[in-house]
Amino acid sequence: MKEKNFFFKRRKNVYLRDILKKINFENKIFSKNILINDIQNLDVAKKNDLSFFHSSKYINLLKKTKSNFIITTPTLSSIIPKSKTKIVVKNVLVSVAKITEFFYPSSLNDQFEKNYVIGTNKKNYKSVNFGSNVLLGNNVKIGKNSSIGHNTIIESNVVIGNNCHIGSNVIIKKTLVGNNVSILDGAIIGKKGFGFFPSRNKNIKYPHIGMVIIRDNVEIGCNNTIDRGSLSNTVIGKNSFLDNQVHIAHNVQIGKNCIITGQVGFAGSSRIGNNVMIGGQAGISGHLKVGDNVKIGGGSGVIKNIPDNAKVMGYPAKDIKKFILENK
């Protein structure tokens, strides 16, 4: 299932030479009169997309990538297959940020949207129940029998399915919402992730061009914050329920039928399996993989991968039997 992202306008007719100029790359070995379509992660890039390889962790993705243009570091460059065009830079992610911004010129603008409609055009939203003071951007799609609460703001191009109930004081942007979804009061969904390059005096912001995808039958609790992805998407799987004050950082993917209780937090890019239960205030570090049917006790701090069917608890999280034994 690969949803299309209509939220960021991509620059067309971009030549490799334009890209190399943006990152001050001086190298005359290879032709630069080639049209590049987009910048993408290794796993989804097509042959005319630029991609990047900045850690040996991703070697399996490198082996399978269709991309013919890979940005990498001097150290890693020897691993890139000879069939690919290598673009060797000092800091891969800074280059990727610059190129992303070049492809998506509006991607660093995370201000509130100024093109909105106060009230609603009855023709387009026949069976939708609107509260007072709702603001809708352009081209927002809302399915049948859905409701949008008071003071809620839905920015342009957001898609909301049928039988969805959006609460009051909710903010939604860069997001696709399935059917039968409830998003409760005060939730903020689709904000850029907390990703930037630290730099003394003035940090360098990173463009986030991913979306949030919320699948069917999901419930999102009050005052939740769910950030959109940087290049890939943040995903909440079918029939997963999130309690109040949950925080989900960029690129996190949560599987189906998960139960995430109050004040749980996820750092960026972790992948959570199906049927996972997480107790209150637990925290999941970044870039981890949590398997299917995992149970994580309340207050746990998960700092490494967890295999399928495990029950863990503690900080750092360990097998729950061990935790109980040690804390008798």
Place this chain on the structure above:
Amino acid sequence: MKEKNFFFKRRKNVYLRDILKKINFENKIFSKNILINDIQNLDVAKKNDLSFFHSSKYINLLKKTKSNFIITTPTLSSIIPKSKTKIVVKNVLVSVAKITEFFYPSSLNDQFEKNYVIGTNKKNYKSVNFGSNVLLGNNVKIGKNSSIGHNTIIESNVVIGNNCHIGSNVIIKKTLVGNNVSILDGAIIGKKGFGFFPSRNKNIKYPHIGMVIIRDNVEIGCNNTIDRGSLSNTVIGKNSFLDNQVHIAHNVQIGKNCIITGQVGFAGSSRIGNNVMIGGQAGISGHLKVGDNVKIGGGSGVIKNIPDNAKVMGYPAKDIKKFILENK
């Protein structure tokens, strides 16, 4: 002190046979032509109310209940006194959910309220100070010298006492508020609890017909979330103060004079005594009893009952002297 709940309309003239039909109960042993008044917990049910017994934990309540009609499991049914009518089912809570929804047909609707008044009728709220864009439901009562901040939403039948100060961007529903109460900006009070029956592909929602009761002199911090009870109420006791970003799940009861600091979370149904102090980010698991005058250190994870006057800290929380000794 037993406050009346005006928030959910109860179906009248319900016969036992109607109820049994709802849960597909086939049993011809006992008469079904009996009027049943309500569904209630064992401790508050009257003789014509239906009640339920699903765990031997509640045996003391069973012994004292006035209810003559008890839903229970095959295993537990032998404990029910012979004077009572037993309704033996596979899953007690699923049956209770169905019957609750039957008695309270609107109880599963947790959408924003559509019947509101923009602005305010000066006659009814003579000495109340309203901000801009306040939305009030029908029959909201607000006492003297109270104030309601900008963009705040107060749904139908909510009662707010004298000298109360409600901040801006606050949402209050299904709630009774005493006198001299402050509810600070962004708090969301009275939402249904995070209770449902997990089910692959589509969880089954549970009706929450309890209220939130906030007693005199309480302060509720910014961005707090306080969920209403399922059958019983969520209660914040007199003169208890809650800091910002506190989460209180359904049915939690907090005593008098408690001090709950920032980002503390309570899972469902715990009972906290009087004069309890809880440090920042501590978490209290569900269905626990915390005694009077207890002190819980910041960041603690409380996973078992705590007796009166104890001082605990750690995850899991233990005697604070032990915690300090172990962490020297």
Place this chain on the structure above:
Amino acid sequence: MKEKNFFFKRRKNVYLRDILKKINFENKIFSKNILINDIQNLDVAKKNDLSFFHSSKYINLLKKTKSNFIITTPTLSSIIPKSKTKIVVKNVLVSVAKITEFFYPSSLNDQFEKNYVIGTNKKNYKSVNFGSNVLLGNNVKIGKNSSIGHNTIIESNVVIGNNCHIGSNVIIKKTLVGNNVSILDGAIIGKKGFGFFPSRNKNIKYPHIGMVIIRDNVEIGCNNTIDRGSLSNTVIGKNSFLDNQVHIAHNVQIGKNCIITGQVGFAGSSRIGNNVMIGGQAGISGHLKVGDNVKIGGGSGVIKNIPDNAKVMGYPAKDIKKFILENK
């Protein structure tokens, strides 16, 4: 850098005798016909300001203070230099609260502000981009090329610099904001701190007359809560970035270039150095000093001072090498 606080009107022509009357102080040893200018902490008080000394922790500040009028306890009074006028009371902080309220009569009123302007006067805010339903108090200053999102409330006398982007549903009061600052959706900034004197049946509120100061290039995440100082200010240093759902209590001072990730919480009055990184859900107890270049792992509970350059993790937080070793 000592910014002026225009948020609280100070009573003029206050004599020492008026102050002593407020705290029922009966002592005829020293002259009371002296004009007192203000009440201040030891380190910033001038010679005609009243100050207070309630813990031997502050002895170094006492030695250097310019204040000639010191409130203190019987036990500590012998430490006060003879050149100063001592005012010996049972409870120093209760007296300070009463005197603060006397100097700043509106300081205990933390209700929403009633004097606001719906919409905006185009003349004063030529290059500012306003969303819908923005409320501004009197004398709000907003610099060039800044934007203020939908439903956002900015109370009187708040100063916002150039190129600032304030999101939607934000509330800002008693706050000075530098240039190039982003404050994301739902943040609540400048509320009084969670400080009061616990008292059975009705706690005694404490006046908070400090501000929040947010320096240049800062980013404040969604649904953050940042409380203003009691006497001193809450400060977020230049180029520090805060993720979503962070809570910062009164008087906390955060240095430059800090990175504070999701759901981190700070109890009151802690001082954080420059270039500090704090992982998700970590908690910092009150009145601590965290040095420069410190790294604090996610989920940690910091309960003592941390020296410069340390890397810590755990609850309680300890050297990260020790933490990893102990948790192998």
